[in-house]
Amino acid sequence: MKNLKQAWYIALKDLKIFVQDRAALFFSIIFPFLFIILFNSLFSGVGWEDDRITLHVTTQEPEGGISYQIIAAIETKDEEALSPGDPIIIWDKDYEADHQAVLDGKLDGFLNFPASFTQSLMSGASTGLEIYADAGATNTRAALQGLSGAITSQINADVAIIKASAQLLAQSGASPEEIQTAVQQIQTDLFSGAAAAKSYLSFEVVKVGNVEAQNASNWVIPGYLVMFVFMAAATSAPEIVKERKNNTLERLFSTSVKRESILGGIYSGIAFKGLIQIIIFWVFGILVFHVNVGLSPLAIIILSLLMVIMSSAFAIMLATLANSIRGASSLAVITSLLLAPLGGCWWPGFLYPEWLQNISKITPHAWATDAFNKLMVFGADFGDVVPSIIALLVFAVIFSGIAVWKFRISDR
Amino acid sequence: MADDFVVVKDLHKSFKDFKAVNGVSFTIAKGEVFGLLGPNGAGKTTTIRMLSTVLEADSGDITIGGYSVKKNAEAVRTLIGVCPQELALYEDLSALDNMVFFGHMSGLEGKAAHDQAMKNLKLMGLEDRAKGKIAKYSGGMKRRINLAVALMGNPKLLFLDEPTVGIDPQSRNNIFENIKALQKQGLTVLYTTHYMEEADRLCQRVAVMDGGKIIAMDTPYNLKKKIGPPDKTTLEDVFLNLTGRSLRD
Ligand SMILES: Nc1ncnc2c1ncn2[C@@H]1O[C@H](COP(=O)(O)OP(=O)(O)OP(=O)(O)O)[C@@H](O)[C@H]1O
Numbered sequence: 339m340k341n342l343k344q345a346w347y348i349a350l351k352d353l354k355i356f357v358q359d360r361a362a363l364f365f366s367i368i369f370p371f372l373f374i375i376l377f378n379s380l381f382s383g384v385g386w387e388d389d390r391i392t393l394h395v396t397t398q399e400p401e402g403g404i405s406y407q408i409i410a411a412i413e414t415k416d417e418e419a420l421s422p423g424d425p426i427i428i429w430d431k432d433y434e435a436d437h438q439a440v441l442d443g444k445l446d447g448f449l450n451f452p453a454s455f456t457q458s459l460m461s462g463a464s465t466g467l468e469i470y471a472d473a474g475a476t477n478t479r480a481a482l483q484g485l486s487g488a489i490t491s492q493i494n495a496d497v498a499i500i501k502a503s504a505q506l507l508a509q510s511g512a513s514p515e516e517i518q519t520a521v522q523q524i525q526t527d528l529f530s531g532a533a534a535a536k537s538y539l540s541f542e543v544v545k546v547g548n549v550e551a552q553n554a555s556n557w558v559i560p561g562y563l564v565m566f567v568f569m570a571a572a573t574s575a576p577e578i579v580k581e582r583k584n585n586t587l588e589r590l591f592s593t594s595v596k597r598e599s600i601l602g603g604i605y606s607g608i609a610f611k612g613l614i615q616i617i618i619f620w621v622f623g624i625l626v627f628h629v630n631v632g633l634s635p636l637a638i639i640i641l642s643l644l645m646v647i648m649s650s651a652f653a654i655m656l657a658t659l660a661n662s663i664r665g666a667s668s669l670a671v672i673t674s675l676l677l678a679p680l681g682g683c684w685w686p687g688f689l690y691p692e693w694l695q696n697i698s699k700i701t702p703h704a705w706a707t708d709a710f711n712k713l714m715v716f717g718a719d720f721g722d723v724v725p726s727i728i729a730l731l732v733f734a735v736i737f738s739g740i741a742v743w744k745f746r747i748s749d750r
Numbered sequence: 751m752a753d754d755f756v757v758v759k760d761l762h763k764s765f766k767d768f769k770a771v772n773g774v775s776f777t778i779a780k781g782e783v784f785g786l787l788g789p790n791g792a793g794k795t796t797t798i799r800m801l802s803t804v805l806e807a808d809s810g811d812i813t814i815g816g817y818s819v820k821k822n823a824e825a826v827r828t829l830i831g832v833c834p835q836e837l838a839l840y841e842d843l844s845a846l847d848n849m850v851f852f853g854h855m856s857g858l859e860g861k862a863a864h865d866q867a868m869k870n871l872k873l874m875g876l877e878d879r880a881k882g883k884i885a886k887y888s889g890g891m892k893r894r895i896n897l898a899v900a901l902m903g904n905p906k907l908l909f910l911d912e913p914t915v916g917i918d919p920q921s922r923n924n925i926f927e928n929i930k931a932l933q934k935q936g937l938t939v940l941y942t943t944h945y946m947e948e949a950d951r952l953c954q955r956v957a958v959m960d961g962g963k964i965i966a967m968d969t970p971y972n973l974k975k976k977i978g979p980p981d982k983t984t985l986e987d988v989f990l991n992l993t994g995r996s997l998r999d
């Protein structure tokens with residue numbers, strides 16, 4: 339209890355110093371927004387239409403299956419008519435060819451309707467769509483998952499309509515034959531013709547078409563959030579070294595404050611600042627820059643918090659590794675400025691060549707920006723960013739481990 | 751002695767192969783102001799850092815208020831207040847914020863911390879500068895706050911490591927008066943300095959330290975008496991006599 343209270347007071351003290359420090363406030367809160375506004379205007383309107391994702395769809399069903407009607411409905415007929423950010427959907431007739439193309443690395447991936455699609459749909463079994471994608475083609479995979487999710491949920495809605503109709507008919511005393519005929523009629527209505535085309539397309543806009551790629555903020559803001567949360571934390575490292583040098587940590591220690599409380603207090607102080615930053619980033623991002631938080635706001639929140647946790651641990655680790663205030667300062671600036679562009683904070687990482695994307699995975703930044711991009715640009719769901727969440731956790735654990743192990747209250 | 755508040759036995763501390771403290775033993779009675787005198791590098795600060803639990807001794811025993819520093823550092827820390835030789839303050843906070851903060855750290859709650867901070871600021875004659883940032887204080891003012899912080903939380907034993915360096919004579923007199931007043935309330939003090947006249951004025955007993963060892967320990971009067979008429983001799987002369995060197999060399 340006493341330890342917690344002391345840690346709390348230490349954190350509050352650091353926060354008080356931060357709030358009174360105009361330069362620090364400017365640097366960690368106002369400055370990032372100047373960057374965002376600048377880069378937003380630089381990148382907005384840059385040829386996003388050319389970067390449209392192309393999605394391939396195949397079916398193994400015999401002709402006449404429901405999948406034929408569905409694909410016909412969602413297939414892109416007129417590229418000119420697409421909204422910005424909508425994917426191009428191509429109907430490939432040869433499943434085997436697409437499969438081989440993925441294996442050969444010639445195609446990033448495709449969505450397939452299995453041969454038993456109509457059958458299992460009608461028998462009430464779950465309708466598994468199959469996604470074949472190259473392990474490295476994360477963006478395509480995420481988009482295909484979005485598309486399959488859209489189709490599945492639409493189908494589920496349609497099946498529900500059919501079931502409800504059949505039940506109504508049964509209650510009104512219709513014979514099995516009459517019901518059978520009616521259901522077939524509804525099926526045809528739902529899965530084909532103009533009505534179907536319309537409903538699937540509209541779905542596409544809501545879910546897959548969530549890709550408002552023309553809004554550069556969708557990747558500019560998370561990029562700078564990652565960079566500045568990390569940078570603001572890292573630049574706390576020289577402050578910690580300063581406390582070690584000017585004997586205040588030693589003074590705390592002799593005032594019966596435990597090492598854990600000192601560590602916890604310093605850590606929470608940095609994390610508080612990070613929390614303030616991410617709250618401001620998202621509030622402004624959503625209200626002013628109209629970013630799209632995608633299908634999983636929860637994932638966005640978790641990723642943002644993990645950025646704060648990981649960066650705070652990094653700052654303390656940096657302070658324990660540095661022997662002087664100047665050393666800590668340089669380390670903070672160098673790591674912040676090196677890791678940010680490498681980790682896709684300045685330019686979207688998905689535009690990097692694959693070898694660079696692979697190298698960038700050594701930075702926590704890359705995992706974070708990659709996850710934000712998937713969620714906010716490519717319509718991915720929570721499950722798609724779990725690897726990033728785990729990666730950030732691992733970074734946080736490693737940094738915290740070194741920080742706790744090496745933390746000292748005095749250099750003397 | 752039964753009422754010895756501090757007992758130090760055969761303390762040793764080396765940095766690499768340099769012996770900074772080399773077999774130091776002394777006791778401080780409850781309510782005593784005990785002086786540790788010595789030139790630069792004698793080992794005074796190192797001794798204080800070991801007594802105040804921030805530096806581990808290589809060997810030897812320290813007992814404070816009945817608690818062993820080695821076995822029960824936690825209990826010792828609740829008894830002590832440290833005024834370190836180097837300033838240990840948050841430059842970006844006000845004097846009051848500094849004192850309230852360290853008050854909280856030593857277990858004072860809300861208003862009690864604030865009240866005691868104001869009381870100690872008044873003691874140092876700085877109450878009208880309470881809200882000023884430490885960074886804007888003069889050197890001597892910072893030193894007075896450094897000392898005032900050590901008083902937060904009502905310690906039973908005060909370590910004052912050269913608290914008067916850079917302080918003007920008037921403030922110094924004021925600090926001496928305060929220490930004497932606190933002593934009357936039962937406070938025990940370990941005072942280091944290389945101003946011999948300070949020790950003469952303030953301390954009931956002094957230990958003269960040189961090269962990590964205590965080379966003499968007695969009342970100022972007795973130490974002076976050994977080498978000449980006490981009223982004509984200074985502790986400065988004592989040191990010169992003991993080491994063949996002047997204190998400030
Ligand atoms: N952390 C350390 N590492 C190496 N040497 C040290 C360390 N701390 C102190 N010393 C050395 O130990 C010796 C005693 O230092 P100490 O600070 O205790 O002296 P002091 O009596 O307080 O001197 P002063 O009057 O200058 O404050 C000095 O030679 C000093 O250089």
Ligand SMILES: [Mg+2]
Nearest residue numbers: 794795796835
């Ligand atoms: Mg010293």
